[in-house]
Amino acid sequence: MNSFYISNHFIIMSTCINNLESGEVCRKMLGFVRRTTKTSSRICSVNSLCYSIWRNEAVSSSNPDDSDFIQESVVPTFHFQASLPRLPIPRLDDTKRRFLNAFEPIASSNEEYESATKAIDEFVANEGRRLHDELVELNQDNYSTPRRLDAYYTDRRSLVLTSNAAMVFEDDPRPEYNEQLVRAAILLRSSLRFMNSVRKNVLEPTMFHAHPENSNTPFFKNFVSCVPSKLSWYPAHFLKATPLDMSQFKQMFNSSRIPQLGRDDFVTYDQAKHIIVTSKGSLYVFDVIKNNGSLALTSDIYRQLALISAHNPPASVPPVSVLTSEERDTWTVARKQLKAANEDSLKLIESAILCLCLDDDDTDNLNDAMRNFLHGNGQNRWFDKSMQLVINKRGLAAIHFGMSWANGLTIWRYMDDVYRDSLQSSFMPDSKTIDSGNPAFRIEFKLDSELLGKIEVAKNRFEKRIADLSVRHVKCEKFGRNLIKAKKHHGDALSHLAMLAAYYNAFGCFPSxxxxxxxxxxxxGRTELVRSLTREMGAVIKALWSGDERQLGDLVKKASLKHVFLIREARRGEVCSYLLRNGLR
Incomplete structure (x- = not known):
């Protein structure tokens, strides 16, 4: 027998089941929602509606070519969006306290600290209070994100090594699947399935489960899917599950940053069906969504990539892509000139689902590979694209993305789902796969002498910019997560401690x-700052470099606990308000 909880605003389905534990959870959730929403309610039986709450959780096809969806979740992708809580505005007095706590370790003297305290008191009592009240009156869902986006889009520096980042996929454990074109075709097919699941609202929402035995279950997912979106956060919160904001996933595909004087724009095109492929400095276009809406199969994708890879463009073709590595106002002016005779070509690039970069780099050195993923040679990238899937000759793969539109958590979710999905592919090309089919369309730009000169200047500036970067990696064989946990420390705290200690050893002072x-x-929600240099961190570092290690273990534990406390504060939005940070400048 099915029963429904009815109020003025919503209907929640519960089910009489044999699993008493799940039934008890259900009853507690109903009571929690009833108390939280404070609405009059009653329980009534509805026997005539034949609807079972027991449905499958997010389903993924065993073979990526069997379905156009990477997941088909019972809980819609954006189900929790309407009920997510607002980011709280920190109290001004709390901001003052946090600011002084962060400033104390870097103050060179008591006089400097007292001077800062006086300046803060004056600001809080006057302009700070007025600005804080104005911010409260704006009544925004998130007061921080619009200002963070402004900081990104008004930054006039090059995107290379500033606003763009890279994250690397693990190798496919099957060596034969790490051939460049095979891996590119499989990862692209999985990426399209991911995109399709987002667009159809069937990608499972990202959630943090404090008690997964209660909340990460088919029963809970089926239950919460029946709760109206405006109330769906409450039963999740009751079971100590935290739904995460999914708004960035709408900007993941078909998006580009558009340079403008003073402040860039970010544009998403929902209807485009094609991707861009960069190879040997040229750009190619082909459709990956058919007229009937279905996705291109892995074999179709591979065929196109094989034709692109085999094509050798004329050596005289100028690398227009390098213009996207310029400072933003410089690129704005050049783009305006480029658009005059190449508007359709620019539209194809900027509206593409994503950019796939087939690199000729075949290094097996991790340092060189990371440099390639971070910036490449500047000629085989379009740095304005929201995402670029980069694959070198050895099959090493990475995502190069702009941090203005997304945080690492969003990219991590995409990479985790796509990588797992790619491992299920059994595609391997044969003689029938490679034929003389219609090749992808190569974009040919119309360029005058002035634009050709700007391309040469951009190439030289790019080389100088990346020459300042040094990349080194250290592989720790004996020191890692297991040892840190065994000592009951926090990994993030120890990594910050190591960096601060190195800085102190090199310069004899603490950084902000x-x-x-x-x-x-x-x-x-995006991110907030955690001021990692605390009084406790400073005490550890001073003891370390003074040679006094008698109480070092206790000091490290205190520093780690303090860092964890600050992280938990930041997750709750209890941070040093940007008002005070910017006001004191």
């Missing part, structure tokens, strides 16, 4: 240091 913490548990 901070790390990022996700606030994706709030509507439109």
């Amino acid at each position: 240091a901070a790390g990022h913490c996700s606030t994706a548990g709030f509507k439109s």
Whole structure:
């Protein structure tokens, strides 16, 4: 027998089941929602509606070519968006306290600290209070994100090594699947399935489960899918599950950053069916969504990539892509000139689902590979694209993305789902796969002498810019997560401690240091700063370099606990308000 909880605003389905534990959870959730929403309610039986709450959780096809969806979740992708809580505005007095706590370790003297305290008191009592009240009156869902986006889009520096980042996929454990074109075709097919699941609202929402035995279950997912979106956050919160903001997933595909004087734009084109492929400095276009809406199969994708890879463009073709590595105002002017005779070509690039970069780099050196993923040679990238899937000759793969539109958590979710899905592919090309089919369309730009000169200048500036970057990696064989956990420390705290200690050893003073913490548990949440240099961190470092190691273990534990406390504060939005940070400048 099915029963429904009815109020003025919503209907929640519960089910009489044999599993007493799940039934008890259901009854508690109903009571929690009833108390939280404070609406009059009654329980009534509805025997005539034949609807079972027991449905499958997110389903993924065993073979990526069998379905156009990477997941088909019972809980819609954006189900929790309407009910996510707002990011709280920190109290001004709390901001003052946090600012002084962060400033104390870097103050060179008591006089400097007292001077800063006086300046803060004056600001809080006057302009700070007025600005704080104005911010409260704006009544925004998220007061921080619009200002963070402004900081990104008004930054006039090049995107290379500033606003763009890269994350690397693991190798496919099957060696034969790490051939460049095979891996590119499989990862692209999985990426399209991911995109399709987002567009059809069937990608499972990202959630943090404090008690997964209660909330990460088929029963809970089926239950919460029946709760109206405006109330769906409450039963999840009751079971200590935190739904995360999914708004960034709408900007993942078919998107580009558009340079403008003073402030860039970010544009998403929903209807485009094609991708861009960069190879040997040229750009190619082909459709990956058919006229009937279905996705191109892995074999179709591979065929096109094989034709592109085999094509050798004339050596005289200028690398227009390098213009996207310029400073933003410089690129704005050049793009305006380029658009005059190449508007359709620019539209194809900027509206593409994503950019696939087939690199000729075949290094097996991790340092060189990371440099390639971060910037490449500047000629085989379009740095304005929201996402670029980069694959070198050895099959090493990475995502190069702009941090203006997304945080690492969003990219991590995409990469995790796509990588797992790619491992299920059994595609391997044969003689029938490679034929003389119609090749992808190569974009040919019309360029005058002035634009050709700007391309040469951009190439030289790019080389100088990346020459300042040094990349080194260290592989720790004996020190890692297991040892840190065994000592009951926090990994993030120890990594910050190591960096601060190295800085102190090199320069004899402390820097103003901070790390990022996700606030994706709030509507439109991005990140907030965690001021990692605390009084406790400073005490550890001074003891370390003074040679006094008698109480070092206790000091490290205190520093780690303090860092964890600050992270938890930041996750709740309890941070040093940007008003005070910017006001004191």
